[in-house]
Amino acid sequence: MKKMLNKANLYWLLFCVGGYALLMGLMSAGIIDAVNQTVIQTIIVNIILAISLNLIIGITGQFSLGHAGFMCVGAYSAGVMLKQIGGLNGFFIGILIGMVINAVLALIVAIPTLRLKGDYLAIATLGFGEIIRIIVLNMDITNGAAGLVLPRVVDFTILFVFMVVALLIVVNFTRSAAGRACISIREDEIASEAMGINTTKYKVIAFVIGALIASWAGALYAGNFYVINPGMFTYSKSIDILVIVVFGGMGSMTGSVISAVVLGFINSFLQSFSNMRMIIYGLALVMIMVFRPSGLLGTREFKFSSLFKRFTKKKEASQ
Amino acid sequence: MTILKVSDLTRNFGGLCAVNNVNMEIDEQELIGLIGPNGAGKTTLFNLLTGVYEPSSGKIELNVDGQMKSIGGMKPYAVTRLGLARTFQNIRLFKDLSVLDNVKIAMHKNIKYGVLAGIFRLPAFYAEEEKVEKEAINLLKIVRLDHKKDEFAKNLPYGEQRRLEIARALATHPKILFLDEPAAGMNPQETGELTALIHEIKEKFKVTIILIEHDMSLVMSICERIYVLDYGKCIASGSPEQIKNHPRVIEAYLGEEI
Numbered sequence: 001m002k003k004m005l006n007k008a009n010l011y012w013l014l015f016c017v018g019g020y021a022l023l024m025g026l027m028s029a030g031i032i033d034a035v036n037q038t039v040i041q042t043i044i045v046n047i048i049l050a051i052s053l054n055l056i057i058g059i060t061g062q063f064s065l066g067h068a069g070f071m072c073v074g075a076y077s078a079g080v081m082l083k084q085i086g087g088l089n090g091f092f093i094g095i096l097i098g099m100v101i102n103a104v105l106a107l108i109v110a111i112p113t114l115r116l117k118g119d120y121l122a123i124a125t126l127g128f129g130e131i132i133r134i135i136v137l138n139m140d141i142t143n144g145a146a147g148l149v150l151p152r153v154v155d156f157t158i159l160f161v162f163m164v165v166a167l168l169i170v171v172n173f174t175r176s177a178a179g180r181a182c183i184s185i186r187e188d189e190i191a192s193e194a195m196g197i198n199t200t201k202y203k204v205i206a207f208v209i210g211a212l213i214a215s216w217a218g219a220l221y222a223g224n225f226y227v228i229n230p231g232m233f234t235y236s237k238s239i240d241i242l243v244i245v246v247f248g249g250m251g252s253m254t255g256s257v258i259s260a261v262v263l264g265f266i267n268s269f270l271q272s273f274s275n276m277r278m279i280i281y282g283l284a285l286v287m288i289m290v291f292r293p294s295g296l297l298g299t300r301e302f303k304f305s306s307l308f309k310r311f312t313k314k315k316e317a318s319q
Numbered sequence: 320m321t322i323l324k325v326s327d328l329t330r331n332f333g334g335l336c337a338v339n340n341v342n343m344e345i346d347e348q349e350l351i352g353l354i355g356p357n358g359a360g361k362t363t364l365f366n367l368l369t370g371v372y373e374p375s376s377g378k379i380e381l382n383v384d385g386q387m388k389s390i391g392g393m394k395p396y397a398v399t400r401l402g403l404a405r406t407f408q409n410i411r412l413f414k415d416l417s418v419l420d421n422v423k424i425a426m427h428k429n430i431k432y433g434v435l436a437g438i439f440r441l442p443a444f445y446a447e448e449e450k451v452e453k454e455a456i457n458l459l460k461i462v463r464l465d466h467k468k469d470e471f472a473k474n475l476p477y478g479e480q481r482r483l484e485i486a487r488a489l490a491t492h493p494k495i496l497f498l499d500e501p502a503a504g505m506n507p508q509e510t511g512e513l514t515a516l517i518h519e520i521k522e523k524f525k526v527t528i529i530l531i532e533h534d535m536s537l538v539m540s541i542c543e544r545i546y547v548l549d550y551g552k553c554i555a556s557g558s559p560e561q562i563k564n565h566p567r568v569i570e571a572y573l574g575e576e577i
Contacts, residue, residue: 169438172437172438172439172440173434173437173438175437176432176434176436176437176438176444177427177430177432177437177447177451178433178434178437179437180420180423180424180427181424181427183413183416183420183424184413184416184424187413187414187415187416188411188412188413188414190371190395190411191407191411191412191413192413192424193394193395193396193399194369194371194395194396194399194404194405194407194411195396195399195404195424195425195427195487195488195490195491196396196399196400196404196425196427196428196491197396197424197427197428198394198396198397199396205434299415
């Protein structure tokens with residue numbers, strides 16, 4: 001218990017509560033207007049998506065392009081339950097159902113496909129994502145191509161709490177023995193196996209955790225943005241998430257968060273350019289990748305503990 | 320007591336017989352050398368023993384708690400869990416991770432908390448992580464790398480990378496340690512240090528060591544017994560003295576007398 005309440009963790013707690021209070025205050029005071037509130041909601045959903053994909057691609061090194069499929073399952077499970085049961089109860093039941101379906105799907109996809117490497121895995125998961133979308137497109141309960149129109153049940157608090165919990169799960173996983181095993185698979189699969197690590201097992205675990213968290217993102221999206229339809233979950237959505245991960249730095253959770261925020265604001269700023277929007281956005285991405293080829297942060301993470309160290313070192317130096 | 324028994328082990332790659340009817344019997348805490356000209360099948364034999372390849376025929380048996388267990392065709396991670404650890408001919412460290420993390424990863428099979436305990440940071444997590452850190456630093460001290468524990472593995476000089484690979488293999492708590500050309504690319508001074516290190520490890524960890532090596536001064540000075548492979552076949556075995564004067568070995572290395 002003592003170790004859990006160390007200095008760094010306390011600062012993180014303060015950081016989260018402070019960030020929440022600040023944003024909440026600014027929103028209720030009307031300083032952040034409705035447009036920017038939507039931007040922030042989108043950013044939170046994107047953060048959850050990015051860190052869950054980063055766990056699969058950046059930490060475990062398995063190149064998956066099926067993430068929109070998992071998000072789609074989460075969105076529709078929550079959406080259908082919102083229609084059937086309604087209210088927050090329906091929403092949370094929907095999340096649970098989405099997680100169960102996603103866990104089963106992830107297992108079915110992972111066990112055969114994670115034997116594939118690199119490009120082959122990307123193609124296989126891409127196919128999987130499209131299959132999910134086509135199934136959703138052709139079911140009655142999901143209302144086909146027209147999609148679902150839903151009430152808004154999610155508020156900023158719920159979004160924020162889910163984001164923090166998702167971050168905690170992914171970061172804690174990465175810094176445990178299982179996370180180390182996943183990183184070793186990314187670094188050198190043959191050596192990793194020779195060190196007694198069941199590589200298939202850890203690839204599957206990372207894939208399933210990633211899929212479960214992606215289903216939260218889908219559910220939050222459905223509960224927050226009124227409308228979902230299959231057209232939102234094409235492979236280009238998977239690419240959008242991938243862009244956030246690569247842009248922030250593969251393997252860096254801090255990078256994913258920062259890049260989701262930066263790209264979110266660039267996107268909303270470019271809304272006013274209408275036709276030129278995607279051209280400028282694309283250009284901005286190219287420029288960033290030219291000047292920072294391994295993403296904004298590479299594999300580095302922001303840590304309060306290393307901040308302290310730097311601070312105390314400076315102090316010692318000045319004395 | 321026999322710890323590893325190999326009987327009639329054969330591995331074919333298409334028409335090529337890389338390992339041909341090899342028989343070995345290795346006792347506990349022996350230091351065995353495996354030599355032979357290039358392409359003789361030494362690394363293939365290592366790969367068979369550590370589970371990278373499946374044998375085409377023949378048996379590999381490992382002594383697990385007093386009983387001989389067949390391990391031929393088992394997955395590499397399962398073989399490692401039973402107590403076989405190895406280093407690689409062309410160093411395979413986790414290059415972009417710290418020296419300490421390289422060792423910690425190898426301790427995976429002895430870590431006693433699960434995925435959920437890691438995610439929810441249960442007390443077991445903190446207790447085990449502390450133990451792992453301590454043991455990893457101890458291992459690094461043995462190979463004299465503890466002062467470099469926070470450096471990236473790729474930034475170490477060549478000789479130190481080889482030593483780190485040995486520390487990493489030891490972290491899996493092996494009963495048998497396979498060293499694939501541990502002295503390759505080392506200068507005479509480094510080779511001398513390595514020889515001392517191998518001795519030290521054998522004393523400290525009571526481990527059986529099997530090594531492939533081309534540096535004959537190292538092989539002849541530390542190995543208790545030597546097996547010689549040529550074209551996949553075991554052509555001779557015995558003490559360094561016997562091997563030095565064995566006509567088949569001289570023929571394999573130098574060619575026939577005319």
